[in-house]
Amino acid sequence: xxxxxxxxxxxSVQEGDSAVIKCTYSDSASNYFPWYKQELGKGPQLIIDIRxxxxxxxxxxxAVTLNKTxxxxxxxxxxxxxxxxxxxxxxxxxxxxxxxxxxxxTTVTVRA
Amino acid sequence: xxxxxxxxxxxxRKEGQNVTLSCEQNLNHDAMYWYRQDPGQGLRLxxxxxxxxxxxxxxxxxxxxxxxxxxxxxxxxxxxxxxNPTAFYLCASSIGGDSNQPQHFGDGTRLSIL
Numbered sequence: 001x002x003x004x005x006x007x008x009x010x011x012s013v014q015e016g017d018s019a020v021i022k023c024t025y026s027d028s029a030s031n032y033f034p035w036y037k038q039e040l041g042k043g044p045q046l047i048i049d050i051r052x053x054x055x056x057x058x059x060x061x062x063a064v065t066l067n068k069t070x071x072x073x074x075x076x077x078x079x080x081x082x083x084x085x086x087x088x089x090x091x092x093x094x095x096x097x098x099x100x101x102x103x104x105x106t107t108v109t110v111r112a
Numbered sequence: 113x114x115x116x117x118x119x120x121x122x123x124x125r126k127e128g129q130n131v132t133l134s135c136e137q138n139l140n141h142d143a144m145y146w147y148r149q150d151p152g153q154g155l156r157l158x159x160x161x162x163x164x165x166x167x168x169x170x171x172x173x174x175x176x177x178x179x180x181x182x183x184x185x186x187x188x189x190x191x192x193x194x195x196n197p198t199a200f201y202l203c204a205s206s207i208g209g210d211s212n213q214p215q216h217f218g219d220g221t222r223l224s225i226l
Contacts, residue, residue, distance in 0.1 A: 001171075004154070032212030043116075043202050043217035044155070051212065089154060093212045099170070100215060102154030 002027040002094045006103025014111050019077040021106045023090035026071065032093035033066060033073050034100075037086045044089060048075070080110045115139065116218035118203050123223045125190065125197060133188045133221045135203035142208050144186035145215060148172060149200040158201075161186055162208070190223060198225050 003026040013019045025033075031052035036044035050057045050064045050073065057064050061080075066073040077084055090103040116137045125131045137144065143162050147155040157170030161180040175194025180186050186205075190197045200222050204215040 006154075009152075034214060036217075041219070043118075043204075043219045046214050046216065049214060091154075095212075099157060099160075102156075104152065104154045 001097055002030055002092055002099070002101040004090060004092050004101045004103045006090050006106060008106060009104065010107045010109075012109045012111060013080050015080060015082060017080055019075075019080055019084070019108055019110075021075045021088055021090065021108075022072060023074070023092075023103050024070075024072045025092040025101075027092070027094045027096055028071070029096040030092040030094040033064070034091050034093075035062075035064060035075050036089045036091065038089065038105075039086050047088075077108075080108075082110050082112055084108060085110045116203055116205055116216060118201075118218035118221050120221060121219070123221055124226050125223060126226050128192045130189055130191050131223065133190070133201055133203075133223070135186045135188065135218060137184055137186075137203075137205045137218075139205055139216065140183070141205035141216075142183070143206045144180065145204040145206075146170075146176070146178065146186070146188045147202045147204065149202055149220075155202060158188065197223055199223060 006023045034049035037047045038044040061078045063076045087105045089105050091100050093100045119134045145160040146158040159178040161167035177189045202220045204217045206215045207213045
């Protein structure tokens with residue numbers, strides 16, 4: 001099955017700086033890559049996603065890049081704000097088993 | 113408002129007891145999912161259902177059971193056979209289970225052992 005690895009596990013940034021989270025996947029049949037933000041005591045919320053026919057996607061301060069050849073994708077948050085503090089999960093959907101496989105998560109702390 | 117509702121928010125189970133977690137969605141989604149979340153780990157798939165009256169085991173189905181009698185409801189029963197049930201349980205839904213469509217999550221149920 002698909003194996004998704006996520007790094008780093010924790011990330012502390014100064015307010016206004018950028019944050020980057022990286023994920024790798026193993027299954028070449030994966031073609032959909034969502035990113036979720038989870039706040040304490042809440043369920044994950046979809047913040048951005050990308051499909052394998054696209055190399056980059058941007059939504060205001062959030063961007064995602066995908067390198068299919070290297071099987072890795074990244075989340076970029078620019079001009080970080082305290083409300084960006086949360087746990088972020090990457091995931092990959094594979095047509096081999098029709099399942100969404102998740103990374104272990106990155107705890108992002110934005111220091112004021 | 114459309115969304116996914118999980119209840120209760122907190123649940124306590126005694127040894128040897130079965131408990132059922134509720135998940136309801138009004139998004140008219142065909143597919144529904146149950147995940148388990150443990151500290152420091154990603155979400156792990158317990159069961160999923162692509163259509164009413166049909167469901168499949170995920171990666172960690174042992175000790176759990178589900179039913180899908182209605183499109184909007186997908187309850188999860190944690191049986192006494194699940195020896196380590198303490199976790200945060202998340203329900204999700206998507207338009208279709210056989211396509212790469214976004215999954216939307218509820219706010220979870222935290223299950224603890226008394």
